Amino acid sequence: MDLKEEIAREVEEETGIPVSERDIEGIISSLLVTSHFWEVVQRSRLPFNVVAASVDLFHRRGWVKMEGDGSLTFTAAGKDMAVREGIEPEKDFVCPGCLGRGVSWQDLEGLYRRFVEIAGRRPEPIKEYDQGFVTAETTVSRIALMADRGDLAGKRLLVLGDDDLVSLAAGLSGMPEEVVVLEIDDRLIDFINEVAEENRLPVKARRYDFRQKLPEEYVGSFHTFTTDPPETLEALEVCLGRGLLSLRGEGCAGYFGLTHAESSLRKWNELQQLLVGKFKVTITDIIEDFNHYVNWDYLLPSLKKTFPFLKFPPRINWYRSAMYRIQTLGQVEGLRNEAAECELYVDKEALIYG
Known part of the structure; x- marks a missing residue:
């Protein structure tokens, strides 16, 4: 050995x-x-x-x-x-302009400025819901990506959980026909609805726990969904299943983030088999490090281990996730709209709750 x-x-x-x-x-x-x-x-x-x-x-x-x-x-x-061992220092070849995302948020500069102003009033993330939001640049880059793929303009968008306020950025862009947010945190629901009313945006938020069945009025109703799901395999299956249930049919799209920090490549593989093998959708994009998260206050106290080097807070936005885009080929298979109990946050790869 x-x-x-x-x-x-x-x-x-x-x-x-x-x-x-x-x-x-x-x-x-x-x-x-x-x-x-x-x-x-x-x-x-x-x-x-x-x-x-x-x-x-x-x-x-x-x-x-x-x-x-x-x-x-x-x-x-x-x-x-x-x-x-013949190990060399890692070299970085990421494009400094788009940071590897393949789209540029700078093309939406006006939207970015308005979003930053509004997002500054957002509720703080809390541990109860495993919250942590992405940078403003990331949120606006998500809008650019959905628009670039033809999944936003004139479309109905469902946002399953919205710590990142994608719904408001989408509404401010003027592109989607309607945006519906299903969110468990009453603070975010009230904030999103208040901003939408103030700015006359086609955005509405309502309370929802994705372990409940999807409201019938939303089944087969949307062109696109986006979510930032918990990363146990159970939660991924249920959350993405809800998103897929909401889509109208062939050619619709779903977006979600998946980390390496809390998901090994073996978990990635199991999820991909679920998407392609059970749900019969196609993975069109996996964009590494697309989503950059702002460091959250409850990180250090919630860590499983107490190694000495974990007592020092991050100096960079280290927590990142890849952006997945999936597309339907027809009627999505393997979906049942019923309540589903599942473990949301804790598995052996989980970062917190130890």
Whole structure:
């Protein structure tokens, strides 16, 4: 057993998450570029728990030391290890203009300015609903992406949960015919409806828990849905199923985010099999790191582990997710509109609630 495989097995045993030699190589490669733990998580595109356990192991083996400000640096022994293993520093080739999204929010500058002004009054995220919202640039980029794919102008849009206020950005764009928000947080419902009324936007929000059946008036009613779902497989299936139930038929689209920090590639694979194999929809786009989240206040107190380097808050917007776009080929299969109990937030890959 070589060194990387040995480390992978030890981390896998600690976390209960499958870990490969390539995963370990990616973490080391990221550490050769940045001393900031949270950036290592973002760069390596691996579950948070895997990265934290790996860095702790490197520290215990004397390969990494922690400075007084929480910075992580390789020791001489650590650098020698990386050289022996042939691991090079990670290189970044992401477009600096669009940040890899493939669309530019700068083309919607007026919308961006109006949205920033309104979003500044939003309710703060709370742990009860696992809330955390994306940057204003991300929200407006979502509008640009949906518009670019022909899924917004003149369309009826359903937003399942709206921490990110996509509904208001869509309404402010003047493109959709109507936007409906189904949201569990009364604070957000009141805020969205208030802003919509003030600005005469075609947006309305109502209370809904996606574990309940989808209201019948919304079944087969929309051209597009968007959601930022919890990332247990149960919650993903139920939430995306609700979105697909809302669509009118062939050629409709759904958008959702999926992280690496809380979802391993094996979970990605299981979800993709669900989408393609059970629901019979096509995945048209997976855009890495499309969604950049603003750091939330309850992060550090809610972490499962108390490794020393986790006592220092992030200095960057490290929590990111890929944007998925799916499209229907006809009548979506495998859907039942009934109440469904499911575990929302907790699995072995979950970042919080330990």
